[in-house]
Amino acid sequence: MDFIQNGCVLIKVRGNGSKYERFFRLDDECLSMYYRGSKKIKWLQGNSKDQSKEIGEVRDGPTSDVFVKSFNKLSESQCFTLVIGEKHKTLDLIAPNENAKVSWVKGLKHLLKKLSEADLSTQQEIWLKEVFRQADKNGDEYLNLKEVLALLKDLNIAVDLDTAKVVFQVCNDKGEDVLDMDEFMVFYNMLTKRDEIEQLFEEYNQEGQYWDVSELQDFLKKEQYTQMSSDGCMALIEKHEACPKVKGQGMMSVDGKVMYWFYSMLRSPFMDVFNPEHRSIYMDMTQPLSHYFIDSSHNTYLAADQLVGPSSTEAYIRALKMGCRCVELDCWDGDKGDPVIYHGHTLTSKILFKDVIYAINAYCFEASEYPVILSIENHCSVAQQRLMAAYMVDIFGDKLLREELEDGTTELPSPEELKGRIVVKAKRIPASALQENDEEGGYVSDEDESAEMEDESVKAELKKKEEKLKLAKELSDLVIICQSVSFKGFAHAKENYNFKQMSSYSENKAFGLVENEGLDWVEHNKRQISRIYPGGLRTDSSNYDPVPMWMAGNQIVALNYQTPDDSWHINQGMFENNGRCGYVLKPEFMRMPDASFNPQGPYLPKWKRKFKIKIISGYQLPKKKGDKNKSILDPYVKIDVMGVPADCRSEKTDHIKDNGFHPVWDESFEFDVHVPQLALVRFRVMDYESRSSNVMVCQFCLPFLSMQSGYRQVNLHSKYGEAIWGASLLVHIMIT
Template sequence: MEFNGCFSSCNRLQDDNDLKFLLKGSLLLKVKSSSWRKERFYKLQEDCKTIWQESRKMLRSPESQLFSIEDIRDVRPGHKTEGMEKYAQDVPENRCFSIIFKDQRKNLDLIASSESDANHWTAGLKKIITHSSSMNQKQKLQHWIHTCLRKADKNKDNKMSFKELKNFMKEVNIQVDDSYAKEIFQQCDKSNTEALEDDEIESFYKILTERKEIDRIFSKYTSEKEPMSCDRLVQFLQEEQQKEDAGPETALSLIERYEPSEAAKKQMTMTKDGFLMYLLSSDGDIFNSSHGKVYQDMTHPLNHYLVSSSHNTYLMEDQLRGPSSTEAYIRALTKGCRCVELDCWDGPNSEPIIYHGYTFTSKILFSDVIKAIKNYAFKTSPYPVIISLENHCSLEQQKKMAEHMKDILQDMLVMAPVDGNISNFPSPEQLKGKILVKGKKLNRLEDTAGANGNNNHVEAEYVSDEDEAAEIEDEVVKKEIEQTEKSDKLTLAKELSDTVIYCRSVHFTGFEESRQSQAFYEMSSFVESKGLRLAQESGTDFIHHNVKYLSRIYPAGWRTDSSNYNPVDFWNVGCQIVALNFQTPGNEMDLYQGRFQDNGFSGYILKPEFLRDVDTTFNPKSIVEGTWWTQKKLVVKIISGQQLPKVNKGKNSIVDPRVTVEIYGVQQDSDKKQTRVIENNGFNPTWDEEFEFNIDVPALALVRFMVEDFDVSTKNDFIGQYTLPFTSLQQGYRHIHLLNRNGDPHPSATLFVHIRIQDNY
């Protein structure tokens, strides 16, 4: 069921040998354990977007045997996953590969019958993934509709009957009454054959994807049925998009990039199709594309930045029984995380292990985690990674930890003050490609620099930083702790102590005590409840503390389900290392991803000047005039939605979407407003509703757009969201490309909005 303009991922790769092999399919060995290794047939479907996998399970639905190329995060050749390292060492690496998924699904570890077959699979999948990610929004829409058309064509005759058309409408998430569906059908059925084919399907596609709201904007700047001239495009950019410096050069570059008609390009004009392509592109996105690169000054001291940080990084699920995995570190690091946590305990064969102490979470080798950090630390960002050690090991295994870090990380590991500086933190720029260790330390930084420390061990004074596991509020854990002979002192090996340079863990006793006696390289960790109390009761003191020192916040012990707290309150007082459970999706991780997509997804965000000033009087709980007081009025118009995905996969389920716009920041800026519910239309709902928000401290504000499927009787189902800093908003007509619950993009789901920002003095 092809139609003109329909895009297929296979089209441009149709002569590729790797793709031909995948379309034909092959037998692969699926590996689950040392005793489970079974032959299964895998095949790329004709849509080049899904893989069919053979299953021997009884009563398994056809849909469950498919997975989408969109769901693949990575394809790794060789023994590059825990499963392959454990269960496939007897097979040559050149026959092995693994498929890593974006969500919480387990890796798919596979063995091909030959090196050639393995190469076809890894190369072919990577080509399709690359090709798919380079598709523009219109191509994604065309491909998605084409896939739905194929699915609706039950008898595979490349025609669409009226019944198939109605099924298709449900498939794309829009409910229409029979009379309207019949009207569209008859309008397109020029041949009067009671079936649509070829050009008739093309006509149906055009009716279906018509964007009347775009037509109205376009017609405002053009004569009837004429393309938009270069001058009129400049006018649109200046008046609507608030690009005051836009001139003919800017307009011509947009025409060159997004105009599909060569004739229009030659005339230096933009057609309606080109205009839509521009609005769906990164240039038409709500997020300022210049903030997608590192644009902030990266030469300030390390403590002047917010740092993307993970708590209990080794866990894939909950805090009590979930699996520990090196894959969790890889996922966190590739999401831009710059501070990871290692909970270290004595393991068998004199090898330290990592797991959540006193619980039933599984165990992984310390050395394997350090290898994973080395391999993935700088894939997403070149800026420094902090290894936060929670050390419960014996003296001998501590020495082993130090040995592994030195041997594996080598020059990456910071083992001495940078450029001999012992009076202030180095900058992220100076620490590019470097790894720091946070933990207990025997001597002062000055002693390390002078190599004067000669004690082999000493008892650490406090255990609070070193035994967060003991804070878990679970009866089984509490009994386990009671039965363990536990000292509140720790014997620390000099070898491990020497790996700690700029992040020495110390117990927090009070802001005044810190001012008088704490060295700049000493830092404290605060459980969320204590940190929140300090932020609320002593906000300005906490900010002053964070101007000089690093602070780390971690989740409360009762969060055994790995839930998260709201990080915004801690960012508002300048806390740098606000650690969340990266494995748990939700509002909190949405805010986290929104904050750290800024500055090129580098994992480092420069704090506003008023959070770096030693004399600041800023207090987020009591806003008075100051440099932070730059009042703005944000006017948001929610115009329409496009291709919102079905939440309930039931055949007759159609979503009833509602949009919520939320502001997160200082308390008086926090706000939330909602549109009305649009019933039975997830394909192209229209709201045309406008909201106003007053924002006093825009430097700390985040804006979140969230779409739900409204339900009168039960909890609303989450459809998608997008969060970004207020300072990264682009004005004018903008598309918002929605993210799913795990923070990955929906293939074609968008909101169309208009943004206006005004001074509010």
């Protein structure tokens, strides 16, 4: 820590391979890292109000795209990468020697861990120090009234000048026209007092300024639907009460000035809207693979659009680290004899197949131990197919599933049986196509499901091409359980295909099947896997709605991971479940041979739930991205329930004028949920605009059955799926 506080010169490597020497160090409080350029100082905050500069991850070694393209082998032991901001940009650095690299990597990882594990009051203090320092433009460690008012606007706090002056003077102990750090913290706490929380606790407070164990028990039983023993309540008090004197008497403070315990408890899993038990793997992982929804990506290599955007190994790393378990590799012959990955017949950039395999091997099981499926779209010659197979065998080693299933097996292996394994999904040469003594392989249909386009001229052009593809035996032999076959109807599949074979469907085909043959598709998906992918005209990498696909039991619902749109947020909400391991067990009625389910209905009356929710207030909501005027939000909340057609409905609160920091809505809504096992709930905070379209500023989505009843905090995420420190909604939920 001393070494990185004192700092040293690091080489900063850019994407074009150019290198610059910069002096990096930590600030005195170990809260931020900064570097000196030729004419400027840049800060890389931790826990700042500007998430675009936060260090999110520290990676050891030359794993980023920048290093892959420009890496000097002599520097391998000196390289490390910082992943910064919600867009996951990388800062790629080379230390002067290995010891210096180790100091930076270990030190920064230690600080990030320390920040993430800090209690609420410590995190609040760190955050306030950061915003104070950023507002202190002249660096004199004081803020005058003008600077304070500018900072409040930055923080989404609307306050009239007279009120600000009064509070400013009350907090100004030294009688000067400025506030120091400690005075600013008092000023901030006075302005952000939460009356709705104090009012709630006064209802359960018989007398005085404290809750005792019995009052806490009463609150938990009546409001949180939680039975807790006296010892359990004492443990909560020990964990969350900040005042040692009050804690020693077995009580909790109710006075708003010192009621940090409730803010602390709100941010804990105990009060989270998301059931903390579902943050761990709690589902049965021993069912056949076809019985799970699988977190899946389409065109995983792309970082932007489908026509001219860059291809990137970083895109694979990000998807895998987020829990994605099925990634796509579009493989083409490389000019130099090495297969490449890119979006064929477009101007997207090319990356080497072997570099992608190295990246997958390094990160495949970092987020989850359960199997990773490689969906291979193969356009390569036999010679380069052999290279693909050789790279996978050599680099993946024992991780690669190569053993045939035992004779007599009638169903797919389970995620538990495939833990730590990499599964290849591709075409396989049927026995009838293997010619005797033909060591090269055999012919398969060259029907390319993911090339399906709505454009008739494109279809006609594809039909002119050779309809048969010669497949290398070495690559074919790696396809064990996810053997790609053409879909020719559910009756044909039942009669001719086995459990190891699977088909892919464009979104247009899939939506028609859900609507017209949903019951048959659910039955089909009990024994075989289906993969859905975006239609060919989505050149902007937008996404289709995944919910109807899940309603028909489809396992691999592949989305463009590089596009954080509504569909991607819903996908993230679905796979928040089951410890974010990438596998969610389908409901029993979608798995059992004797059960029958049609997503269009009717639904069993015993499933139905009534969902009542009160949106009480918001807290510390972020500013709208790209707003050059830095205007304060006029926020409102949209609540979406998604699932079978009968359950899809949205409601919204009124908007609150000029209050993005602590808006209070206190509005209630009621929903009927017919199939709760498949429903999801999404919260969206929107900024009201009377003359233009409203913009989403933050959101959170979760499975209906993962919600906890009672007073709960909804911790909000950014457009890019990152948790926003402090941003939350206070809600009350009742499910009957």
